Amino acid sequence: MKHVDAIIVGGGPAGLAAAIELHKKGVTDILILEREKKPGGILRQCIHDGFGLTRFGETLSGPEYAARFVREAESLEIPCLTDTTVLEITPDRHVFASSSEHGMMEFEAGAIILAMGCRERTRGAISIPGTRPAGVYTAGVAQSYINLKNKMVGRRVIILGSGDIGMIMARRMTLEGAEVLGVFEVQPYASGLPRNVEQCLNDYNIPLSLSHTVTDIRGTDRLESVVISEVDDHMQPIPGTEKEYECDTLILSVGLIPENELTWMAGAEKDPGTSGPAVDENYQTTVPGIFAAGNVLHVHDLVDFVSLEAEALADSAARFITQGSLPESKLAVRGGELVGGLTPSRISGESDVTVSFRVRRPLRDCTVEIRQGETVLKRRKMAKALPAEMIQIKLAADKLNTTDDLEVTVSC
Secondary structure, eight states, X not given: OEEEEEEEEOOSHHHHHHHHHHHHTTOOOEXXXXXXXXXXXXXXXXXXXXXXXXXXXXXXXXXXXXXXXHHHHHHTTOOEEOSXXXXXXXXXXXXXXXXXXXXXXXXXXXXXXXXXXXXXXXXXXXXXXXXXXXXXEEXXXXXXXXXXXXXXXXXXXXXXXXXXXXHHHHHHHHHTTOEEEEEEESSSSOSSOHHHIIIIIGGGTOOEEESEEEEEEEESSBEEEEEEEEBOTTSOBOTTOOEEEEOSEEEEOOOEEEOOHHHHHTTOOEETTTTEEOOOTTOBOSSTTEEEOGGGTSOOSOHHHHHHHHHHHHHHHHHHHHHSOOOOOOEEEEEOTTEEEEEOSEEOSSSOEEEEEEESSOEEEEEEEEEETTEEEEEEEEEEEOTTSOEEEEEOGGGSOOSSOOOEEEEO
């Protein structure tokens, strides 16, 4: 068994940013464990631009954005074990991992940073009926085939879900010569960023149909057609609205799930609003010394926010490693009916905190209000608020009442 001050699980944008920031703060005994053959995470296959405007002040492709962090980590000589799978994390911060090169390994960590990212919902997760032919892909898998393996996945394409990756793949398939028959979304609004609706769909005359879903998949060896139906206000298919589309490819962009099996194994509590771990203002889970940031915590719309969040986490992890503990967080943070994906779920009130959340449906001319008891801590008027765009509001510590244990509520 080897002791390491900080073990980072995941070598994507969150893990790399946290490692670099930790090193800058004087914690140099760091080890990154990455299951892929190269660090960089999902960005390696995101060859489109639009990354880096917030973090670097310029637009970059995914590989360019990741390469900046990879190069800096290498220049600081931060070790990264690639092709390594973490098998278990224990509540007392022991990490068990395996690789073909090093075999079974056990580490004891001063702090563990969870940066495993998220995974896509599959056909099984949304229970689409029909046969099981080839030609049904999640958007990320299709993107990997085309951008990393140079393999074309199909020629006549239907896309279910207007998530950002799905819309980006609609454009990508079109540029590669495929015919994208349409993007279909079960919600009455697009679930991705407005800029992707314009740049990926409208600019290429790709139709977007809201309140529609796939109700049947047909084909034997290869996908032959799908049946699309309109849905009602409860997202149930409306009989008589079925329409069949002949196609050889169905791409699913139906949501992302934080990758947290290791988190639950370590004993951390789940936040039902984010499907990630419940954390305090220091990004510490309910298990002392285990921290989480990036898409493993809650799904972000911009990778720049992932990196900035991981850098903020690194400051907390460095303090935990040197001090052995962090201030206890006693104040609960709760969201109202229209607030989802809220972090953190508890705060100490001893330092400024940024509250992040999403609205559950599109809103116009709304007011975000953060209260503690009867006291209004912050009020922000917004011309519009979309589920696809994360809202972040900073609260000053001197506004918080830490004596009465009154919970903080966020409402729209």
